[in-house]
Amino acid sequence: MRLLPAPSSQSLRLLFLFIFVMGVAPYPALTAGCPDRCVCDDQLVVQCAGQELTLFPNDLPLATRQLIISNNNIGELPALQLNYLSDLVYLDVSNNTLIEISESTFGNLRKLAYLDLSFNTLTQIEDRTFGPLSSLVMLRLTDNLGLNEIHPDAFSENMALQVLDVSRNNLTTLNISSLIALPSLRSLGLSGNPWRCDCETEDLCLWVQIEGFKFQDEGQTVCQGPPEVSGQRLAEVGMQLRADCHQGLGYWDYLFFIAIGFVIFSAGTVSAWVMGVLMVLYERYNKRKGEDMDSDDEEERHMGGGMMGGGHQGNGDLNKAGMQV
Structure with a gap:
């Protein structure tokens, strides 16, 4: 009977090295690359916060589930690169310098459930900006000091939306026709805006009065004008506006x-x-x-x-x- 030759010491070292590498290698989808100054772990989380980035990071793993790029100086979200991340569930872009976003920005992020755009320099939210985000549950748009306009249909397709926060912006009016129709909406933050409580915001004031439990910091959601109602809570002037705005014919x-x-x-x-x-x-x-x-x-x-x-x-x-x- 012929015996096989015993493995050499060099062959054993190569075998042990191969087993070790296979055991400690990260998730295959993440080995495709990790952006500079970012950390990618085997939980499909990419952490790039506070790295003084001025551009959206390149070479992101396609299987990324959570992307945190807060506290940087990023001024644009490139639709082409972002929409490759079709499995993205969590996106934090807070405290950057975003000026605008459009419908194409989130065109392929069907699984995204959490989106934080607070502390940026957004000025308006256009029609269907968040339309493709059919799974969106929480949206934070706070502290965009130049944000003074939100299109009436901006959230009309976000049927899963439960929490919306637009506090501390520069909003004076808000059309609530699409918000009222959202079946899952549980919480809405409005405080810190210079609301003008007149006939244009009559529906909003009445809504706050009727369903006050839905509104975060309802006690701090106050009118800034006109002078006769300045400082009063929106919920306090709802019925008054209803009477004043429907007294006579124009x-x-x-x-x-x-x-x-x-x-x-x-x-x-x-x-x-x-x-x-x-x-x-x-x-x-x-x-x-x-x-x-x-x-x-x-x-x-x-x-x-x-x-x-x-x-x-x-x-x-x-x-x-x-x-x-």
């Missing part, structure tokens, strides 16, 4: 009623004309039908009279013939 209301009256008058006139035409046609039809029936009756009477006359004449002839016989 210029456009009168125009609306005039237009509606003209439309109703025109519709009534046209309807009456059509009914008149139809009645005339109906009368003519009935008259013609009656004339036709009268002529038919007259013809029948003439025909009946002729037949009766002929019958009497024949009987007379027969009688005469019988008498002769």
